Amino acid sequence: MVRYVGTPASGGLTMAKIKIVNRRIAGFKRVVLTPHREKALFNAAVILAKDEIKTLMEHTSGEHHDILNFQIVMLDDEGLTDLIIIQIEEHVGAARAVELAMDEYCERMKNIGDEYLSQRASDIRDALTRVIDILDGRNRERFVLTEPCIIVADEILPSDLAAIDRNFAMGFITEGGSYHNHANIIARTTGTPSVCGVDSEILNPLNDGKMVAMDGYTGEVFVSPSEETVAIFRHKMNLESRESIKQQKLREAVVRTSKGEEVAIYANCNDPKDIALAINNGAQGIGLVRSEILFMSTKYDLTLASQIRFYTECIRAAKGHEITIRTFDIGADKPLERLELEKEPNPALGMRGVRLMYSRPEIFRIQIEALLVSADRCGKINVMIPMISILSDLTDYFAMVEEVKEKLLKDGTITSDNISWGMMIETPSAALLSEEFAKYVNFFSIGTNDLTQYVLAADRINTNAARYYNPVHPAVVKLIEMTVQSAEKYGIKVSVCGESAADFESAKIYIDKGVRCLSMAQNAMLAIKERLIDEFSEF
Ligand code: PEP
Ligand code: MG
Numbered sequence: 001m002v003r004y005v006g007t008p009a010s011g012g013l014t015m016a017k018i019k020i021v022n023r024r025i026a027g028f029k030r031v032v033l034t035p036h037r038e039k040a041l042f043n044a045a046v047i048l049a050k051d052e053i054k055t056l057m058e059h060t061s062g063e064h065h066d067i068l069n070f071q072i073v074m075l076d077d078e079g080l081t082d083l084i085i086i087q088i089e090e091h092v093g094a095a096r097a098v099e100l101a102m103d104e105y106c107e108r109m110k111n112i113g114d115e116y117l118s119q120r121a122s123d124i125r126d127a128l129t130r131v132i133d134i135l136d137g138r139n140r141e142r143f144v145l146t147e148p149c150i151i152v153a154d155e156i157l158p159s160d161l162a163a164i165d166r167n168f169a170m171g172f173i174t175e176g177g178s179y180h181n182h183a184n185i186i187a188r189t190t191g192t193p194s195v196c197g198v199d200s201e202i203l204n205p206l207n208d209g210k211m212v213a214m215d216g217y218t219g220e221v222f223v224s225p226s227e228e229t230v231a232i233f234r235h236k237m238n239l240e241s242r243e244s245i246k247q248q249k250l251r252e253a254v255v256r257t258s259k260g261e262e263v264a265i266y267a268n269c270n271d272p273k274d275i276a277l278a279i280n281n282g283a284q285g286i287g288l289v290r291s292e293i294l295f296m297s298t299k300y301d302l303t304l305a306s307q308i309r310f311y312t313e314c315i316r317a318a319k320g321h322e323i324t325i326r327t328f329d330i331g332a333d334k335p336l337e338r339l340e341l342e343k344e345p346n347p348a349l350g351m352r353g354v355r356l357m358y359s360r361p362e363i364f365r366i367q368i369e370a371l372l373v374s375a376d377r378c379g380k381i382n383v384m385i386p387m388i389s390i391l392s393d394l395t396d397y398f399a400m401v402e403e404v405k406e407k408l409l410k411d412g413t414i415t416s417d418n419i420s421w422g423m424m425i426e427t428p429s430a431a432l433l434s435e436e437f438a439k440y441v442n443f444f445s446i447g448t449n450d451l452t453q454y455v456l457a458a459d460r461i462n463t464n465a466a467r468y469y470n471p472v473h474p475a476v477v478k479l480i481e482m483t484v485q486s487a488e489k490y491g492i493k494v495s496v497c498g499e500s501a502a503d504f505e506s507a508k509i510y511i512d513k514g515v516r517c518l519s520m521a522q523n524a525m526l527a528i529k530e531r532l533i534d535e536f537s538e539f
Contacts, residue, residue, distance in 0.1 A: 001226045004198045006173070008219040009184040012193030013237050015230065016170040018223070019149040020208040021160075030136070032093035042084065042094040045134040046075050052130065056162040063272075067158045067182065070120070071127035080105055080124070095135040102128040122181060126157035145169060150212050152202055156183035166190060171214050173221055175200045185273070191244075195219045247526060251282030255532045263511055265529055266322075266519035268497055271297070271310075275317035278522035282529075285322035287445065287519025288497040289314055291367070292328050295336050302363070307370035308377075315378040324382035324422070324445065324519075327367060327397075329353045333461050348459065353387025354397055361400065368404045375418035384422040384445050389429045394440055422493075426450035431479035434486035444487050445519070448498025448506075452476050471500035472509050484514035495519050504531045 032038065050072050057068045074080060083105060087097030102125055109121040133139070143151070143160055145168035153160075155176035161183055172187055177196035187194040193216030202223065213225040213233045222229050255263040266287030267278035275286055291310075294300050300310040315323055330336050331352025339360070344350035357364040375381045388394050398421070408414045423440075425431050426447030434444065448471045453460040455475050458468035470476070480496070487494035495517035500506040502520035507528060510518065520528065 001229060002223045004202055004221040004223070006195040006198035006219045006221065007179060008216055009177070009179050009196045010172075010187035010192060010194035010216050012171070012191060012216040013214070013233060013240055014150065014171045014193050014216075015211065015213040015225070015233055015237075016148050016150045018152050018207050018210050018212050019145065020203060020205055021143065021151060021153040022203045022205075030093050030095055032091065032096075035089050035091060038088045038094040038097070039085065041135060042088060042098070042131070045094070045131045046081075048134050049127065049130045050075055053127070053159060056159055060162050064158065064162065064182075064186070067123055068162065071123055071159065074124050075127055075131070095132050098128050098132050098135070102132075119181065122155075123158060126159050129157065130159065143169075150214060152198075152207065152212070154200075154203060158182050161186055166192070171195075171216065173198055173202065173212070173214060175203060195221055250526045250529055250533075253282075253529060253533060254284075255529055256536060257511060258536050261516060263515075263532065264495075264517040265525050266495065266497075266517060267522040267525060268519050269314075269522065271299075272313035272317040274522065275314055275323070278525070279317065279319050279321060281522050281525060283321065283522060283525060285324075285517075285519075286314075286318050287324055287495050287517065289323065289325045290329065291325055292330050292334055292336070295328075295330065295338065302366065304366050304370055304373075307367060308373050311370055311374035311381075312378050315374060315381055320379075322382065324384055324443075325371065326384050326386055326424070327354065327371075328356070328363065329386040330356055348453065354385050354393050355387060357397060357400065364397075364400060365404055368401050369408065371419060372401075372405055372408055372414050372417065376414035376416060380418045380420060382420045382422055382443060384424055384443070386424045386447070387426065387450070388423045388437070389427040391433070391436065391440075394423060394437065398440070424450075424497075425479075425483050425494075426454070426498075428455050428479060431483050434483045435489065438486045438490035438492055441492065443493040443495075444483055446480055446483055446494065446496045446498065446515075448476065448480075448496055448500045451479065451498065452500075455479060471498060471503075472506045477509060477513060480510060480515065481513040488514070493517065502528055504528060504535075507532065508535065 053068050053072050057065055060068060080101065083101035084097050087100050088094055092100065106121040106125050110118045143164045145165050148168050148170050150171040150173060151169055152173045155174050156172055169192060171192060172183065172194040174196045175198055177183060179196070184194050184196065193214055195214055195216055198221060202221070207223055210224050213222045213229055225233070255265060257263060264284045266285040267283035268288040269275045269278055269286055270290055270293045278286060294302060294307065294310060300306045311325060314325065330339065331341065331350065332348040351359060371383055385394065385397055405417055420442040422443035422445060423430070423437060424447045425434060425444050430437060431451065449460055452458065452469055452471045456468045456470065456473055458465040460469060484494055494515065496510050496515050497519040501510070501518040502524035507518055
C-alpha cells in the first residue's frame with residue numbers, strides 16, 4: 001500500500017481501479033519539416049481541433065458549453081497564433097512551437113494574479129494541448145471508460161469533462177489543478193470525490209489498473225490499499241451513503257408549522273454559480289442576490305452589456321425558481337473605494353443604498369435598464385430596493401424606473417415590464433410605516449442585519465456594541481410583526497433575508513410572528529430545515 005496526500009477538492013469516499021491519463025509524457029521523436037510545411041500542418045491541426053471541440057459542445061450546455069466556445073475563439077486569436085508562427089519560423093516544428101507559445105501566453109495570464117484569468121489560461125492550455133496531440137498523432141480520446149474507475153491524471157481539462165462518461169468516473173486524482181478549477185467545481189456539483197496536487201509519482205504507468213481508495217474530504221489516497229484500509233473505507237462509505245440519503249430527503253423536504261402552513265426556505269446568493277449550488281441544495285427560491293458584488297467582480301463589470309449578462313446568468317441559474325435581485329447597496333459596511341464616494345462622518349447613517357441614486361443617478365439608471373432587459377428576455381423576476389427610510393426615496397426611485405422603462409418600450413428594446421418591485425424593510429421607519437409602503441410595492445424583505453443595527457443603535461460591525469446587537473430583541477421582533485401584519489393586510493409577500501434567518505432560535509420567533517419565508521446562506525439551509533422540521537413535528 002502506498003499513501004499519498006493531496007488537496008481535498010471535492011468531498012466523498014470511493015474505491016475503484018485506477019485509470020492513468022498522463023499528457024505530460026514527453027520524449028516524442030518529432031520530425032521537423034520546413035517552416036512553410038510546419039505552418040500548413042499547424043493550420044490543419046487547428047481546423048481539426050475546432051471540429052473536435054464543436055462535437056464535444058453537442059453534449060454540453062451552460063457554462064461548460066461557453067468554455068468550449070471560448071476555446072474555439074482562442075484558436076483563432078491572432079495574438080496567440082502570431083506567437084506560434086514566430087516559433088515555427090525559428091525551425092522548432094509546429095508541435096514544439098505550440099508548446100512554447102502556450103507556456104509563454106498562459107504564464108503571462110497567470111502572472112496577472114487574477115483567479116478568473118488564470119482559469120481562462122487553463123482553458124487555452126486545454127485547446128492548445130489538443131492541437132499538440134493532433135500534431136504528434138496522439139490519441140485525444142483518452143477518457144474512453146468502459147468500467148467504473150478513478151481517473152488519475154496530470155490535470156483534468158474542461159474538454160476532458162465533456163468526453164468523460166460520468167457513470168464510470170468514480171473519482172478524480174490529479175497532480176495539477178486547484179480547488180477552484182472547472183473540473184473540481186463540476187466534481188463538487190456532481191458529488192464526485194476529487195483530490196488535487198498529488199505527488200506526480202502516482203502517474204507511474206505501473207499504477208494503471210491497480211486498486212485505489214480515496215478520501216475527498218481529507219485528500220488521502222491509498223494505492224493498493226491494505227485489507228484493513230479497505231475495511232475502514234467500506235465502513236465509512238456505508239455511513240456516508242446513509243448520510244447522503246438523509247441529505248437528499250432534507251433537500252426535498254418542506255418545512256411546515258404545527259398548523260401545516262409552509263415555511264419556504266430560500267437562499268441568499270452572490271453570483272450564478274452560487275445560485276446553481278443553492279438550487280441543487282434544495283433552495284425553493286433565491287431571496288436575495290446582492291448586486292453590489294458586480295463592483296468587486298473580475299468576471300463582470302458595470303457596463304450595460306456585462307450587467308445584462310450577470311442578471312441573465314443569475315436568472316437562468318435559478319432554473320425557474322423565484323429570484324429576487326437587490327439593487328446596488330453601497331456604503332457603510334460595504335464601502336467601495338473605486339466609486340470615490342464623499343467621506344462621511346457616520347456612513348451607516350449617510351448616503352448609502354438607494355440614497356446614492358441622488359449623487360450617482362447614472363449608475364442606477366444603467367442597472368435599471370439591465371434589469372428590465374434581463375427580465376424581458378428571461379422571464380419574471382423580483383427586484384428590491386435597499387435602505388428605504390422615507391417614502392420619497394421609493395417614489396423617486398420608481399420615477400427613474402418609469403423614465404427608463406418608457407424609453408426602452410418606445411425604442412423596442414423591451415416589450416414588457418417583467419419585474420415585480422419590492423423593498424427591503426431594514427430601517428425602523430420602513431417597518432413603522434410598512435402599511436403605507438405596502439401600497440407601493442409587491443413584496444417586503446426584512447433585512448434583520450440592518451434593522452437590528454438601526455433599532456438598537458448598535459453598529460453591526462462594531463464588536464464592542466455586540467451586546468446591544470440582538471436580532472430577536474423585543475423591539476426588533478415587534479417591528480417584524482408589524483411588517484408581517486401590513487403585508488398581510490395588503491396581500492403582499494414578506495420574507496426575512498438577514499443572517500438571523502439561519503439561526504434556529506431566531507427563525508422560530510420570526511415564524512411565530514407570521515414569517516413564512518426565510519432566506520439564508522445556502523450552506524445553512526439543510527441544517528435549519530432539519531431542526532425546524534424536528535421542532536414542528538413534535539407538536
Ligand atoms: C440585511 O440588512 O439584513 C441584509 C440582508 O442586507 P445586507 O446584510 O446586505 O445589508
Ligand atoms: Mg441591509
